[in-house]
Amino acid sequence: MTDQDFEAALAARIDGKTKPQGALGRIEALAAQVARVQQTLTPRLQSCCLTIFAADHGIARHGVSAYPSEVTRQMVLNFAAGGAAANVFCKVNDVALQVVNSGVIGGRFLVPEVRNLPIAEGTACSLEGPAMTRAQRDAALAAGRDIGQEGAWDAVAFGEMGIGNTSAATLIAHALTGSELDALIGRGTGLDDAGLATKRRVLGQAAARRPGLTDPDEALAEFGGFEIAMIAGAMLGAAEARRIILVDGFIATAAALIAVRMEPMCRDAMIFAHRSAEPGHQAILDALQAEPLLDLGLRLGEGTGAVLVWPMVKSAVAMLNDMASFDSAGVSGRV
Ligand SMILES: O=C(O)c1ccc[n+]([C@@H]2O[C@H](COP(=O)([O-])O)[C@@H](O)[C@H]2O)c1
Ligand SMILES: Cc1cc2nc[nH]c2cc1C
Numbered sequence: 001m002t003d004q005d006f007e008a009a010l011a012a013r014i015d016g017k018t019k020p021q022g023a024l025g026r027i028e029a030l031a032a033q034v035a036r037v038q039q040t041l042t043p044r045l046q047s048c049c050l051t052i053f054a055a056d057h058g059i060a061r062h063g064v065s066a067y068p069s070e071v072t073r074q075m076v077l078n079f080a081a082g083g084a085a086a087n088v089f090c091k092v093n094d095v096a097l098q099v100v101n102s103g104v105i106g107g108r109f110l111v112p113e114v115r116n117l118p119i120a121e122g123t124a125c126s127l128e129g130p131a132m133t134r135a136q137r138d139a140a141l142a143a144g145r146d147i148g149q150e151g152a153w154d155a156v157a158f159g160e161m162g163i164g165n166t167s168a169a170t171l172i173a174h175a176l177t178g179s180e181l182d183a184l185i186g187r188g189t190g191l192d193d194a195g196l197a198t199k200r201r202v203l204g205q206a207a208a209r210r211p212g213l214t215d216p217d218e219a220l221a222e223f224g225g226f227e228i229a230m231i232a233g234a235m236l237g238a239a240e241a242r243r244i245i246l247v248d249g250f251i252a253t254a255a256a257l258i259a260v261r262m263e264p265m266c267r268d269a270m271i272f273a274h275r276s277a278e279p280g281h282q283a284i285l286d287a288l289q290a291e292p293l294l295d296l297g298l299r300l301g302e303g304t305g306a307v308l309v310w311p312m313v314k315s316a317v318a319m320l321n322d323m324a325s326f327d328s329a330g331v332s333g334r335v
Contacts, residue, residue: 006036006039006041009041010032010035010036010041011032013041013320013325014028014031014032014319014320016325016326016327017319017323017324017325017326018323018324018325018326018329018331019323021334024316024319026293027312027315027316027319028316028319030271030293030312030313030316031043031316031317031319031320033244033268033271034244034313034316034317034320035320036268037242037243037244037268037269038242039242041320042320042321043317043320043321044154044317045154045155045244045313045314045317046154046314047096047152047153047154047155048094048095048096048153048154048155048156048157048246048307048310049095049096049097049098049151049153049155049156049157050086050090050095050096050097050098050156050157050158050159050303050306050307051097051098051099051100051147051156051157051158051159051234051303052079052086052097052098052099052100052158052159052160052161052302052303053100053102053144053158053159053160053161053226053227053230053231053234054072054075054076054079054099054100054101054102054104054160054161054162054227055072055101055102055103055104055118055119055122055123055160055162055165055225055226055227055230056069056072056073056103056104056105056121056122056123056162056163056164057069057122057123057131057162057163057164057165057167057168057224057225058122058123058124058125058126058131058164058224059123059125059126059127059131059164059167059168059202059206060122060163060164060167061125062125062127062198062202063195063198063199063202064164064166064167064188064191064195064198064199064202064203065163065164065166065167065188065189065191065195066187066188066189066190066191066192066195067163067189068163069105069122069163069164070105070106071163072104072105072161072162072163073104073105073106075161076099076101076104076109076114076161077109077111079097079099079113079114079161079302080099080109080111080113080114081113084302085300085302085304086159086302086303086304086307089304089307089308090307093307093308093310093311095157095307095310096153098115099113099114099115100114100115100117100147100230101114101115101116101117101118102117102118102119102140102143102226102227102229102230103118103119103120103121103122103123103140103226103227104118104121104122105121105122106121107121117143117230118226119132119136119139119140119143119226119229120132120136120226123168123224123225123226124224126168126171126206126209126222126223126224127202127205127206127209129209130221130222130224131168131221131222131223131224131225132220132221132224132226132229133221134217134221136221136226137217137220137221137229140226140229140230140233141220141229141230141232141233141236142233143230143233144229144230144231144232144233144234144235144236144237145233145234145236145237145240146233146237147230147233147234147237148233148234148235148236148237148238148239148240148241148243149237149238149240149241153243154243154244155243155244155245155246155310155313156234156238156243156244156245156246157245157246157247157248157273157303157306157307157310158231158234158235158245158247158248158252158255158303158306159248159252159301159302159303159304159306160225160227160228160231160248160251160252160255160301160302160303161227161301161302162225162227162251163189165225165227165228165251165301166186166188166189166250166251166278167188167199167202167203167206168223168224168225168228168251168254169225169228169250169251169254169255169280170184170185170186170203170254170280171203171206171207171219171222171223172219172220172223172225172228172254172257172258173254173257173280173283173284174207175207175210175213175214175218175219175222175223176214176216176219176254176257176258176261176284176287177257177283177284177286177287178214179280179283181203181204181207182200183279183280183283184279184280184283185199185200185203185279185280186250186277186278186279186280187278188278188299206223209222210222216257216258216261216262217262219258220232220258225251227251228251228254228255228258229255231251231252231255231256232255232256232258232259232262233259235247235255235256235259235266235270236259236262236263236266238269239259239263239265239266239268239269239270240266242269243269244269244271244313245266245269245270245271246271246273246303246306246307246309246310246313247270247271247272247273247290247306248273248274248301248302248303248304248305248306249273249274249276249278249281249298249299249300249301249305250276250278250280250281250284250299250301251301252301252303252306253272253276253281253284253285253288253290254284256270256272256284256288257284257287257288260288267288270288270290271293271309271313272285272288272290272291272292272293273292273293273294273305273306273308273309274292274293274294274295274296274298274305274308274309275292275294275295276298276299276305277297277298277299278299293309293312294308294309296308
C-alpha cells in the first residue's frame with residue numbers, strides 16, 4: 001500500500017465509525033498517529049512501561065534548586081519502595097515501572113528494584129566547564145538507546161529525577177530553541193524570589209561559556225544531565241523500534257528536542273502528554289511543533305504526566321479497533 005492509500009484507508013476507517021465526522025476531536029488524531037507508527041489500520045496498544053532515570057547535577061551546588069541534591073537518592077529509594085507519585089499513577093493505570101541510576105551521588109543502590117547504570121556520581125558543574133565528557137555523553141546515549149529497545153512494550157514513557165535538572169534542561173533549551181535564557185528560567189521545585197535571582201545569575205554565567213551553541217550533541221555534553229542523555233537515547237531507540245513514546249514535562253521534553261535534532265524521524269512516534277508549569281516548556285514544545293494533550297499545572301516530573309495520558313491513548317486505539325461502523329451497526333450516515 002502506498003502512503004497515500006494508507007492515509008485514505010485510515011481516514012475512511014475513522015470517519016466510518018458511528019459518530020459525527022471529527023466528533024472525537026484529537027482522539028482521532030491520536031489513533032491515526034499510532035496507526036502510522038505501527039503501519040497498520042489495526043494497531044495494538046496493550047502494554048506500557050515507564051522508565052525513570054535519576055542523576056545528580058554539579059550545578060546544584062550553586063543554589064539553583066529549592067531542595068538539596070541528596071533528595072535525588074532519597075527519591076530513588078522512594079520509587080524502589082513504591083511510594084512516589086509515579087508508582088501510584090503507574091499502579092492505577094496498569095503501567096510497568098523501572099528505575100535506573102544514571103549517575104546519582106552516593107554510588108550504587110543495593111536494592112534489587114534499582115538498575116545501576118551510573119556514568120559517574122553526578123555531572124561536573126557546567127559553570128566551570130562541560131557537564132560531561134564526550135565519552136560520558138556517548139555512553140549515556142548508548143545505554144538509553146538499549147533501554148528504549150528492550151522488551152516488547154507497545155508504548156514507553158520516560159521520566160526523570162534529578163535535583164538541579166531544570167537548570168540543565170533550561171540551558172539545553174536555550175541553546176536548541178534560541179529563546180532568550182531569562183524567558184526560559186523558572187522556579188523548578190519551587191525557588192523563592194531570591195533563589196530565582198540566583199538561578200538567573202548562575203545560568204547566565206554557564207550559558208555565556210558557550211554563546212551561539214546550537215549542536216544537540218554539544219549542548220548535551222556542555223549542560224548535561226546523565227538522565228537527560230539517557231532519555232534522549234531511549235527515545236531514539238524506542239522510535240527505531242516503532243514504539244509509541246509518551247513525552248512527559250519540561251526535562252523530558254528537552255531530551256525529546258535533543259533526540260529530534262539528532263534524528264528528526266523520531267518526532268513521529270512522540271505523543272506530548274502535558275504542558276508543564278515550568279515556563280520554558282512552551283518554547284521547547286513550540287520548537288517541536290507540539291500541542292500537549294493536558295494542561296494541569298504539573299511540575300513534578302518522574303513521568304507522572306506521561307502516565308496520566310496512557311488511558312487516553314489506549315482509548316483512541318480502542319476506538320479504531322473496536323468501535324462499530326455505520327455499516328456494521330446499521331446507523332444512517334449524513335444526509
Ligand atoms: O517535569 C517537569 O516539568 C518538572 C518541572 C519542575 C521540576 N521538576 C522536577 O524537579 C526536579 C528539578 O527541579 P530543580 O528545581 O531541582 O531544578 C527534578 O527532579 C524534576 O523531576 C520537573
Ligand atoms: C520531593 C521531590 C520529589 C520529586 N520528584 C521529582 N522531582 C522531585 C523533587 C522533589 C523535591
